[in-house]
Amino acid sequence: MSRGVNKEFSAYQTVAPTGEMPEMICERDTSTTIDLPPLPEPFHGRLAECNTLPSLPAAVARVLTVARSPDASLMDYAKAIEEDPALTLRLLSLANSAYYSRRGIESHTCQEAVSRVGLDTTLAAVMSFGLARANMTSLNLDYLWQRAIIAALAARHLAERLCPQKAGTLFTIALLQDIGVLAAIALDEDDYHQQIRSTTGHDSLVAAEQSLYGCDHARIGGWLAANWGLPGHLAHGIAESHGELSATAPEMLCLRLSGPVADAWLSPSPPRALFRLLHRFETLSETLPVSLATLLDEVQDQLPSMTKLLDITSPPAYDNQALLEEAQQHLFRQTLALTARLDAHEAEMDALRQRQTELEQRSRRDALTGLANRAWLEEQLKERFQLCREQDRTLSVVFIDLDHFKMLNDRHGHQLGDQVLENFAVALQESVREGDLAGRYGGEEFLVILPDERSEGAQAMANRLAECLTTRSMAHVDGVALHVTVSIGIACLDDGPFKNARELIDAADQSMYDVKRSGRDGSATYRQ
Numbered sequence: 001m002s003r004g005v006n007k008e009f010s011a012y013q014t015v016a017p018t019g020e021m022p023e024m025i026c027e028r029d030t031s032t033t034i035d036l037p038p039l040p041e042p043f044h045g046r047l048a049e050c051n052t053l054p055s056l057p058a059a060v061a062r063v064l065t066v067a068r069s070p071d072a073s074l075m076d077y078a079k080a081i082e083e084d085p086a087l088t089l090r091l092l093s094l095a096n097s098a099y100y101s102r103r104g105i106e107s108h109t110c111q112e113a114v115s116r117v118g119l120d121t122t123l124a125a126v127m128s129f130g131l132a133r134a135n136m137t138s139l140n141l142d143y144l145w146q147r148a149i150i151a152a153l154a155a156r157h158l159a160e161r162l163c164p165q166k167a168g169t170l171f172t173i174a175l176l177q178d179i180g181v182l183a184a185i186a187l188d189e190d191d192y193h194q195q196i197r198s199t200t201g202h203d204s205l206v207a208a209e210q211s212l213y214g215c216d217h218a219r220i221g222g223w224l225a226a227n228w229g230l231p232g233h234l235a236h237g238i239a240e241s242h243g244e245l246s247a248t249a250p251e252m253l254c255l256r257l258s259g260p261v262a263d264a265w266l267s268p269s270p271p272r273a274l275f276r277l278l279h280r281f282e283t284l285s286e287t288l289p290v291s292l293a294t295l296l297d298e299v300q301d302q303l304p305s306m307t308k309l310l311d312i313t314s315p316p317a318y319d320n321q322a323l324l325e326e327a328q329q330h331l332f333r334q335t336l337a338l339t340a341r342l343d344a345h346e347a348e349m350d351a352l353r354q355r356q357t358e359l360e361q362r363s364r365r366d367a368l369t370g371l372a373n374r375a376w377l378e379e380q381l382k383e384r385f386q387l388c389r390e391q392d393r394t395l396s397v398v399f400i401d402l403d404h405f406k407m408l409n410d411r412h413g414h415q416l417g418d419q420v421l422e423n424f425a426v427a428l429q430e431s432v433r434e435g436d437l438a439g440r441y442g443g444e445e446f447l448v449i450l451p452d453e454r455s456e457g458a459q460a461m462a463n464r465l466a467e468c469l470t471t472r473s474m475a476h477v478d479g480v481a482l483h484v485t486v487s488i489g490i491a492c493l494d495d496g497p498f499k500n501a502r503e504l505i506d507a508a509d510q511s512m513y514d515v516k517r518s519g520r521d522g523s524a525t526y527r528q
Ligand SMILES: Nc1nc2c(ncn2[C@@H]2O[C@H](COP(=O)(O)OP(=O)(O)OP(=O)(O)O)[C@@H](O)[C@H]2O)c(=O)[nH]1
Pocket: 368, 401, 402, 403, 404, 405, 406, 407, 409, 413, 414, 415, 416, 417, 418, 421, 442, 443, 444, 516, 520
């Protein structure tokens, strides 16, 4: 992976979960036909015809043939491996490493080694060995292998807690999860390199692959694994190694978290990357029985021997403790900042809500008197009318018109007229009860809605108002108190076959005009 790949990959930080949640990683599958999610055309056709795809050395291919056979025994594995002395040596070293050796008893034969590390880990060792010697040795694969081994160790440690019987399988799948990158490089060296160069992390590489091919390197890797003849459960696992993290599928969780752990480890700014990972661990804390700090320590412990065994340049070791503390502080600061932002947002929402309420109220008010305006009066009366019909209740309306108001305006000016209207509104408001709605219907006309009130109650209200007007002046002209009188029309729902609110108002208005006609300063109730 020379030509810039190593450098660009080192910028990765996190894996973007993409795609839908697959089924569980299958049990060991030795069938020759593997049912993988299909690769989009024409990309699939190009891949199938590509004759520069990485291939595996003969010894590895032999071991894979054994792995596919349903009746393969440990002995068959051992035999296939023993044909390659370097591979045998690698497997024995692995079996005798601190992690696998039991009570210091050494494995001396290939068969013992296979039995000790398990079939999947044997395959992992064989594959990593094969890939290192495959026809891509001109490429600098260090970054890819470092990511692979960190992910493999992380997946295994997570699996040991969540699904111990799958630990070996998950180690192998995680180790091979990025082999799709090798196929993409073989297929589209220049274009793919260009994409990699312009990406800033694993997330953006996956997005770039999606737009270039319609699928990402996990799907491509699954295809390549099947093409190489890897058992189906491994090819499946590789194909599904990207995607949502779900607490309900522990195997997928181990696998899909392993990449981000490796990315954080290899990130050029580990505290930032670890901070994102910490956040993921926190959201999954109910499911994950291990802290990120413990997981990183465990990976750190085994990394040197594993990289040596698999012949990979060791990734930089770092002080997990210090970095995690830094990441934790970052997370804490972020949480504080988030809380502050939420508070500010909440305050902003409160202010907006208050403003909206104010605006709503203002839109219901008459600007001069502060009473309900005509639109609001009519809307309320319509609602009330409907309610009375539905619940067999009653209501009354009182229509009030100031007498000779034109003359008052003409004599004393509009300003004084306005003052009279304002003071009249106060008197009116004081004459109604709580629950009644008094408003200015227009000009010098006012309307009061009296819910659950018959005409007698409305008449009492009209009397209170008239009484108030006799004692309270509405303005002063040259020091002389100015009093007004009003003509009042009353209509009660019980007193006519009113079809709607409009008819009720018209009835009250008609009664008010009767009063005008008979000399003003009085009240009348509508009777059919
Ligand atoms: N100052 C002031 N006058 C208004 C306002 N709205 C309407 N008017 C005036 O109120 C007067 C109403 O006059 P008319 O409808 O003839 O009624 P009126 O003079 O009270 O006579 P009657 O109702 O028959 O007693 C008009 O001169 C309008 O200009 C207002 O907001 N302020």
